[in-house]
Amino acid sequence: MLIEQGLRQTLTQRIDPKLIQANAILQLSQLELQQVVEMELAENPALEVPEDDPCEGCELPKAVCVDCIFHKPTPSKEEMDLSVYELETPVDFTGDPDQDNDFIANIEAFVTLQDHLRTLLRTVVSEQQFDIAEYLVSNIDDSGYLSCATSEVVIALGVPEAEVEAVLALIQTFEPSGVGARDLQECLRIQLEHLEEDGRGNPVALAIVRDFWQDMVAKRSGKIARRLKVTQKDVQIAFEFIKNSLNPYPGNAFRTPWTSKPNDPTNIIKPDVIVRRTPAGYEIEVVQGEQYLLAINSNYRNAYQQLKNGGAKKFSDEEKKHIVEFVERADLFIRNINQRRRTLRLITKAIVEYQQGYLETGSKSFLRPLTRTRIARALKMHESTVSRATANKYVQLPSEEIVSFDFFFDSSVSIKDLIGEIIANEDSSNPLSDQAIAEMLQQRGLNVARRTVVKYREAQKILSSRQRRR
Numbered sequence: 001m002l003i004e005q006g007l008r009q010t011l012t013q014r015i016d017p018k019l020i021q022a023n024a025i026l027q028l029s030q031l032e033l034q035q036v037v038e039m040e041l042a043e044n045p046a047l048e049v050p051e052d053d054p055c056e057g058c059e060l061p062k063a064v065c066v067d068c069i070f071h072k073p074t075p076s077k078e079e080m081d082l083s084v085y086e087l088e089t090p091v092d093f094t095g096d097p098d099q100d101n102d103f104i105a106n107i108e109a110f111v112t113l114q115d116h117l118r119t120l121l122r123t124v125v126s127e128q129q130f131d132i133a134e135y136l137v138s139n140i141d142d143s144g145y146l147s148c149a150t151s152e153v154v155i156a157l158g159v160p161e162a163e164v165e166a167v168l169a170l171i172q173t174f175e176p177s178g179v180g181a182r183d184l185q186e187c188l189r190i191q192l193e194h195l196e197e198d199g200r201g202n203p204v205a206l207a208i209v210r211d212f213w214q215d216m217v218a219k220r221s222g223k224i225a226r227r228l229k230v231t232q233k234d235v236q237i238a239f240e241f242i243k244n245s246l247n248p249y250p251g252n253a254f255r256t257p258w259t260s261k262p263n264d265p266t267n268i269i270k271p272d273v274i275v276r277r278t279p280a281g282y283e284i285e286v287v288q289g290e291q292y293l294l295a296i297n298s299n300y301r302n303a304y305q306q307l308k309n310g311g312a313k314k315f316s317d318e319e320k321k322h323i324v325e326f327v328e329r330a331d332l333f334i335r336n337i338n339q340r341r342r343t344l345r346l347i348t349k350a351i352v353e354y355q356q357g358y359l360e361t362g363s364k365s366f367l368r369p370l371t372r373t374r375i376a377r378a379l380k381m382h383e384s385t386v387s388r389a390t391a392n393k394y395v396q397l398p399s400e401e402i403v404s405f406d407f408f409f410d411s412s413v414s415i416k417d418l419i420g421e422i423i424a425n426e427d428s429s430n431p432l433s434d435q436a437i438a439e440m441l442q443q444r445g446l447n448v449a450r451r452t453v454v455k456y457r458e459a460q461k462i463l464s465s466r467q468r469r470r
Contacts, residue, residue: 144251
């Protein structure tokens with residue numbers, strides 16, 4: 001066997017670790033970014049939060065207030081490479097010393113609908129049926145509806161279907177009334193039966209929901225009155241009773257009696273970017289909470305400059321390695337944070353310029369179809385950069401509405417709302433067919449097929465033209 005040694009040139013692609021870190025920081029949400037910053041401050045001795053009197057104009061430290069029209073110092077050569085940037089404020093866990101800040105007392109346990117139902121199960125369901133009940137409860141969504149078929153439970157657990165139906169019927173007796181229903185008709189029927197048992201029901205309404213559901217949806221009050229042998233006025237009263245006394249989404253009404261803060265402000269979505277309308281146009285602010293700054297420690301900065309300017313003899317090899325590693329790491333971290341903020345601002349600016357019609361009117365019918373690829377091409381970025389920058393982030397509009405960035409990239413939003421607007425303004429005695437709506441959209445320059453109109457109409461839970469006719 002012949003063994004030879006030689007040289008060969010090959011081309012390979014390797015991802016730069018610096019690029020990996022930049023992409024990771026770009027994708028972080030506001031809370032995640034704060035956590036990463038706190039961790040980096042704890043691990044890197046060359047990184048610090050400087051203390052400096054702020055500029056009167058822009059409230060940044062005067063040493064780094066390079067963008068302020070009131071104070072424009074000329075940065076030195078040393079400051080050109082290792083500059084300082086503003087950053088978000090870390091969460092303050094110290095609290096107000098003048099207030100009672102009992103940490104344990106302030107912890108809240110949020111009880112979900114599923115937790116509430118499991119608690120009830122333990123008191124009424126036998127041990128043999130508990131697995132079935134647990135499976136069913138885990139498939140009840142937040143609106144209170146069962147999101148799986150009973151046949152699925154039969155296959156998954158290997159139990160008789162009759163037993164599954166019996167356990168489901170037991171769950172449907174729980175509060176909130178209507179929970180565990182498989183569709184709207186069953187949900188309303190359960191609620192009407194519960195009201196009937198309490199002596200607060202309406203027998204005509206129960207009969208209509210149970211036996212004449214399709215006629216009720218189509219508002220055939222005359223046919224229902226003849227079949228039930230009651231007057232049309234009784235049927236109209238029953239319709240009003242169903243409308244005013246029943247809840248089509250029983251899960252939404254769930255709240256335990258001990259919940260003192262149903263509208264807890266901690267659950268409110270906080271925007272990552274704020275767009276404001278000013279006399280000069282739109283102003284875009286990347287949210288940073290209470291401002292604070294990151295900088296490279298002056299001692300580390302001076303030592304690093306000495307190393308670069310021929311003063312390496314003053315330091316041992318271990319000191320050189322330590323200084324270079326942490327100073328360059330801090331500088332890269334600051335640059336990536338700054339790049340994240342710039343990228344978010346540029347993308348938001350491009351969206352604002354493209355969607356001015358919506359921002360000015362607030363009507364979704366003025367939303368223009370937009371893709372991340374289009375934004376990327378306009379800004380000469382890669383599409384993945386736009387995706388990372390906007391992932392799981394929210395923007396506050398001039399109307400103070402907070403929406404996800406994904407809202408602007410859903411090309412179907414404007415068409416959906418336009419269909420809803422057309423139907424809302426139609427003649428109820430002669431409602432528009434899906435084909436007629438498609439033709440109206442085509443006249444407005446939107447090439448939408450009839451089946452697409454059907455899909456978007458059903459997504460908004462709008463009835464067909466026959467069922468909308470009065």
